[in-house]
Amino acid sequence: MGFDPDDLYEVDSDVPDLTGAVLLHHFEGFMDAGSAGRLLAEHLLGGDHRVVARFDVDRLIDYRSRRPTMTYAVDHWEDYDAPELVVHLLHDADETPFLMLSGPEPDHDWERFCAAVRNLVERWGVRLTAGFHGIPMGAPHTRPLGVTAHATRQDLVGEHQPLPNRMQVPGSAAALLEYRLGEWGHDAVGFAAHVPHYLAQSTYPAASLNLLDALGRATGLNLVVGELREAADLASAEIERQIAASDENAADVVRALERQYDAFVEASEKGSLLAESVEHMPTAEELGTQFERFLAEQNGGDTPER
Numbered sequence: 001m002g003f004d005p006d007d008l009y010e011v012d013s014d015v016p017d018l019t020g021a022v023l024l025h026h027f028e029g030f031m032d033a034g035s036a037g038r039l040l041a042e043h044l045l046g047g048d049h050r051v052v053a054r055f056d057v058d059r060l061i062d063y064r065s066r067r068p069t070m071t072y073a074v075d076h077w078e079d080y081d082a083p084e085l086v087v088h089l090l091h092d093a094d095e096t097p098f099l100m101l102s103g104p105e106p107d108h109d110w111e112r113f114c115a116a117v118r119n120l121v122e123r124w125g126v127r128l129t130a131g132f133h134g135i136p137m138g139a140p141h142t143r144p145l146g147v148t149a150h151a152t153r154q155d156l157v158g159e160h161q162p163l164p165n166r167m168q169v170p171g172s173a174a175a176l177l178e179y180r181l182g183e184w185g186h187d188a189v190g191f192a193a194h195v196p197h198y199l200a201q202s203t204y205p206a207a208s209l210n211l212l213d214a215l216g217r218a219t220g221l222n223l224v225v226g227e228l229r230e231a232a233d234l235a236s237a238e239i240e241r242q243i244a245a246s247d248e249n250a251a252d253v254v255r256a257l258e259r260q261y262d263a264f265v266e267a268s269e270k271g272s273l274l275a276e277s278v279e280h281m282p283t284a285e286e287l288g289t290q291f292e293r294f295l296a297e298q299n300g301g302d303t304p305e306r
Helices: 033-044 110-124 173-183 205-219 227-245 248-269 284-298
Strands: 009-011 022-028 050-055 070-073 076-080 086-091 097-104 128-137 147-151 188-196
Touching (some): 009 110, 022 033, 033 128, 033 205, 033 227, 050 110, 128 173, 147 205, 188 205, 205 227
Parallel strands (some): 022 128
Antiparallel strands (some): 009 050, 070 076, 147 188
16 A cells, blocks of 8 residues: 655755755766766755755665665774765855755655655745766767756757667666656756766766756756866876876777767768767667666676666
8 A cells, every 4th residue: 555755755844935946866876977976966065055855765775785884883883874865955156045855766666756756846846856967978088078968848958969869778766757757747857977988987077067067057056166176177187197007908998989089070060960969979779788887887797687
């Protein structure tokens, strides 16, 4: 027997009027190449914020698949790092309020979870919901990398070049949330920053910067870059150092990707429709393979079934 989606969360009794606010969301546990989404979420939560809603993780999280950390000190348990799936209230540089839902991706009850988020969206008068994360891409770090956008309405995608193909990839709570919100008549958009596949398991702040820019353009929020720029510059310098110190094979991989990228750019300048989206043009098979490889590496080498 099902239960009311409202039973999945508790709301602060002192929440201001949020009519027209934006709800951002990022869930840990699925795909996030380069930790692009996690780094951005941590950056946004680095300033003043407070929790205005808290989800019941006991109903949503499988503790045995993602065991929380506990601290053992000499002869007793000293601390328990309890997982939290919460909605934060933040403000941008212009003091415009916005919300961010973050925490571990629910392991089950996805439909009830989506319905619960819908209730919050309607309760607070949220005008737009936006998710963000990173995906592996066969492109070099030495060339401009983009962001793939998807939304419940085509005009929400904006200037982002859509992928000209159709594919099946492993689902996620974030993807289902966007899909269901569209069915329920609410605007929702998602951004996936492109991360060089050879950096997918590293932290890549440059991709977080691209996500920050995409979110700012889509939502109208004035999101502060702050320390993200410095982190991106430091990471880029370290990548160059490691490639220079590695064997020739690593440099060969980068050069091969550069040639492929530059060939697309040249063809695009000549008016080739096949190259219109530059590095955004992998085939469905290539994207699916990269997604599966990334997830397999996260899950200890077990490739998911297609």
